[in-house]
Amino acid sequence: MSHSLFSLAFGVGTQNRQGTWLEVFYAHPLLNPDASLVGAIAPILGFSGGNQAITFSNQQAYQLADALKAVAPAQSALLNRLAESQKPLVATLLSEDAAPTSTPEAYLKLHLLSHRLVKPHGVNLSGIFPLLPNVAWTNIGAVDLGELGELQLEARLKGKLLEVFSVDKFPKMTDYVVPAGVRIADTARVRLGAYIGEGTTVMHEGFVNFNAGTQGPGMIEGRVSAGVFVGKGSDLGGGCSTMGTLSGGGNIVISVGEGCLIGANAGIGIPLGDRNIVEAGLYVTAGTKIALLDDQNNLVKVVKGRDLAGQPDLLFRRNSQSGAVECKTNKTAIELNEALHAHN
Missing domain, CATH: 3.30.60.70 (Trimeric LpxA-like enzymes)
Structure with a gap:
């Protein structure tokens, strides 16, 4: 048996009266754990490979703690604490990053995201919804x-x-993990499985879904949907300010570059490059027809939103007279970026 694993975690959780898992808390999940650690625990758990969630007793917790004393002191200390539990214990071992097949596996993958061990869309979450009971x-x-x-x-x-x-189906993230260096005004608005980068502030009306988040630092005042990953801060360390809706979904990752501003009640359905501005109230999707303007506000051509995906230093706005969506070069962002490079 290979002792190479994608992920491993020891957890304590909740079951209903029929023994069905409702949720699992993993204090210290591991990504790509050392082979010596896996080799030490496999005989105790009866693990022979594959992706498994194995329940274990308090006595086995003590045995696991003793087996890991030399090779993984932190995990050993955790298991000594788990051995005192009056709630059911589970060891979840993933040989590969395959679609989860159990509630403990699903919760481990959500923990990996919120512990910043993997980034949004960096782990296979296919079929996760049926595995998360509505509680x-x-x-x-x-x-x-x-x-x-x-x-x-x-x-x-x-x-x-x-x-x-x-x-x-999803609990709030802060009941399971509070990442270092973040501010969250209303913890109910950040789901477990969100990736909240250091330096991020989520304001009272901000919302971050699972499999989405911010690289940080940044300011979230709107909705960050699944599949969206917001880039690092803007200006002179100011932060990426998000007041609108960032929509992902499916296997699409909507990335937001550094130093972007998405105005109030605005939203995007395309990736943004660095230093983009989306005017308040404007929603830009892949199919949105956009008039490209030159420096004198003359029409150059009409393109679709997808044609501008990922391009830096753009200003998206709506013409107040014609209602047309327009795009111009964001001169202020370019000048500031040039000044920063000159300073460095």
Whole structure:
């Protein structure tokens, strides 16, 4: 058996009364773990290869901790803590980055994203939705919807309140990981599986979906949909400001270059190059017809949005009289970029 793995994590999670996994928390997931670590735990878990989620007992947790004491001290310490758990434990081992086949596998891949171990669309999430049960996220954790009513009554009879924060397939990221160097005004608006780069601020109305995020630093005041990855900051370390909607989806990655500004209620369906500006209220898609203007505002030609994808130093706007979508060279961005290069 090969001891080479794509990913490995030891977790503690929640199951319903039928033993079905509702969610899993992985404190320290690993990408491409050392072969010596895998070799040490394989006999204890009965792992013989492939992609598997293997439940293990508290006693096995102690055995795993002892086996990893010399080769992986941090994982050993984690397993000693897990051995004290009153909740079910699981070891998820992925020999390859294939489509997930279980809830623990799906949660591991979401953790890899939020722990910044892989970037959006850097891991196979095919078929993930059926593997994520729709649950009630409450003040006591994940609750199976079929068991919620009874638990609510039980709490009331004890003079307590079982508070339901949301009913969804995805939990909020910060219940599982808080990446270093970020600000998130409303944590409910960032899903587990989001990649939030260091230096990023997500304002109260900002939203970041799973398999999407920011390289950082940046400012998010709008919606970052799945498949979108926002580039690094602008100006003199200012930040990429996003107030509109960035829409990805499918196998498409909508990247946003460095130093971009997407105005309020604006949105894009194409990748943006560095230092682009999209005027407030304007939505630019691949099929949008765009009038290219020269420095004197004369029409050069009409192109589609996809023809301008990834091009730097552009200003997208809507003509207030004709309603036509126009594109000009973003002179301010060019001048500032030249000044920065001259300074460096």
